[in-house]
Amino acid sequence: MKKTAKAPSNIAFIKYWGKKDPSLNLPMNDSVSMNLSGCSTLTTVEFNSKFKKDRLILAGQEVFDKKLEKVSKHLDLVRKLARKNLRAKVTSKNNFPTGVGIASSASGFAALTLAAVSALGLKLSEKELSVLARLGSGSACRSIPDGFVNWHKGQNSQTSFAESIAPPSYWNLADIVVILQDVEKEISSRDGHALAQTSPYYKTRLSELGTRTKDVEDAIKKKDLEKLGTLIEEEAISLHMVAMTSKPPLFYWKPETLLLMQNLMAWRKEGLPAYFTIDAGPNIHIITEDKYEDKVTRKLKQLGFPKQTITNHPSEGARIVD
Numbered sequence: 001m002k003k004t005a006k007a008p009s010n011i012a013f014i015k016y017w018g019k020k021d022p023s024l025n026l027p028m029n030d031s032v033s034m035n036l037s038g039c040s041t042l043t044t045v046e047f048n049s050k051f052k053k054d055r056l057i058l059a060g061q062e063v064f065d066k067k068l069e070k071v072s073k074h075l076d077l078v079r080k081l082a083r084k085n086l087r088a089k090v091t092s093k094n095n096f097p098t099g100v101g102i103a104s105s106a107s108g109f110a111a112l113t114l115a116a117v118s119a120l121g122l123k124l125s126e127k128e129l130s131v132l133a134r135l136g137s138g139s140a141c142r143s144i145p146d147g148f149v150n151w152h153k154g155q156n157s158q159t160s161f162a163e164s165i166a167p168p169s170y171w172n173l174a175d176i177v178v179i180l181q182d183v184e185k186e187i188s189s190r191d192g193h194a195l196a197q198t199s200p201y202y203k204t205r206l207s208e209l210g211t212r213t214k215d216v217e218d219a220i221k222k223k224d225l226e227k228l229g230t231l232i233e234e235e236a237i238s239l240h241m242v243a244m245t246s247k248p249p250l251f252y253w254k255p256e257t258l259l260l261m262q263n264l265m266a267w268r269k270e271g272l273p274a275y276f277t278i279d280a281g282p283n284i285h286i287i288t289e290d291k292y293e294d295k296v297t298r299k300l301k302q303l304g305f306p307k308q309t310i311t312n313h314p315s316e317g318a319r320i321v322d
């Protein structure tokens with residue numbers, strides 16, 4: 001009763017920000033994302049009748065804090081579905097640096113869900129896996145299907161899941177993650193979700209999202225980088241405007257974040273099509289096509305201030321690897 005799963009992290013082009021039901025991670029809006037080849041989590045779950053309690057080993061270190069509590073709670077959902085009351089040993093590691101502000105909850109809960117479900121012999125559809133992963137962390141539901149993904153907000157828990165809209169090979173996009181501050185996040189995205197509704201601009205954001213989401217899907221379908229890039233920048237600014245005007249305000253950007261945004265705009269004027277998106281942290285994801293990747297990386301080196309870069313391409317979703 002032991003299985004290993006690998007799941008990618010994902011970058012949202014249309015972001016999940018604000019929950020209709022926090023206990024079920026039901027989002028206020030649909031979101032659109034791409035799975036990332038260079039940032040994944042590998043998780044082994046072993047259920048055994050001899051185990052007295054759940055254990056969690058992260059990057060070789062046993063942890064006992066809130067993280068273990070969250071994992072145990074998630075395993076309870078799988079145990080309930082399988083009607084098996086067995087404790088588990090969970091061993092997990094990321095292939096990207098932890099504590100640098102790259103969220104690991106998406107890849108982490110997607111890999112945990114698939115490994116636990118398979119270890120207990122449950123046969124679930126992709127949709128059911130996505131629903132289950134969502135209950136661990138909202139964005140994890142988008143790391144189950146392949147490639148480019150839409151998370152339908154749904155009406156209830158059963159109808160809120162993610163689906164692939166194009167396979168990874170559909171478009172040679174690149175996401176160069178630029179680490180600008182290698183410290184743990186100061187404000188979690190969970191807190192950000194909870195405060196979203198306190199911004200006077202949140203309603204405006206939601207009213208714009210229907211059209212923007214359709215336009216992003218259309219840009220993916222047409223492989224139109226300029227259209228996609230313009231939309232994802234608008235979208236990231238909209239999320240951060242809501243964050244900055246929440247009560248109390250949340251500032252995720254650092255001076256280097258704005259500096260890099262301005263550099264990207266200047267590079268575009270020189271003919272280099274590269275665009276930014278930003279999650280709940282100071283780091284920037286540069287979205288471009290793979291043919292521009294080397295040039296972007298060279299230019300980033302010349303800037304001097306980025307601490308590290310991780311290059312990603314579109315990836316398949318969660319898989320069993322043993």
Ligand code: DP6
Pocket residue numbers: 011012014015016017025031103105136137138139140189190193279280
């Ligand atoms: C800014 O999925 O981390 O990255 O459901 O509370 O675990 P929880 O939140 P989480 O939120 C992600 C927020 C975001 C935008 C996005 O990925 O869509």
